[in-house]
Amino acid sequence: MWRLRFLFLLSLALSQVAIAQETIPESLSKKGLDPSRIIEMPVQGMVAYEAQNGSLVFMSKNGRYVFQGKVTDVWAANELISGEQVYESTSTLPFETMGVNFDDYDALTLGTGSRTVHVITDPLCPACAKLSEAMVELKGEYTFKILVLPALGGKSADLAARVACEKDRERALQALLEKRTEELPSPQNCNFDALQSASLVSDLIGIDAVPYVVAPNGKISRGMPKKINEWLSENSDAKAVAGQPMSVTSLIDNSSPEQASGTGTTINQKLLNALK
16 A cells, blocks of 8 residues: 555656655655756656655656666666665766767767867857857867757758768858858758767767767766856866676667657758758
């Protein structure tokens, strides 16, 4: 009986996100099942529920399904057994151990710093334009690897294609930084393989906002950090990852653009629709 009441509590906690202590039955409190925090997973409809007693439960958002057994972040080769490990997994991307190299997708490069920052941007995104200005100011401290993708769809797909097909990468970079991508020539006889692969990677990772910034230590910022200089400084120490992670590139090699589609319109779908 208490199990049903526990699931009801989970559903209530998830719907309210922050649940007041007094709403939890005393019997459950004694069992140590007061919610400590709820972490939304980068998997549609799934969250991690950490109780006050330290126990960890993975479940559907509505509290109906609870998943038992071992949960492993295969990209980082880490078993997730604590709330802190879950949070670390959902807020970082270990690009190096994932086998993701932005240069493989003809990324634009800005800066000469020893620490690398990965950026996914859209030519028509206002916040992305502000980020471009900040990157120019920080190019002496960091090296920015920039993928230009049509996250906003529509005209963005055409502009992203122009950037991708510009053989002079420095010219393409300056056009992006100066918001002049529409002045780049229209694609003609262009090989879009790198752009499509980059779009597929973004879908596999689950890019849901631009700009999307990954600091040198793998920390993610969905949107431009408010104080990007401080944020990058705080997240500049690279973290070692143990074990043998699964390469994202192997997933790409075994999938097609059509297989990358999920709910909604992904970046890859927007690109493919525009290139048809």
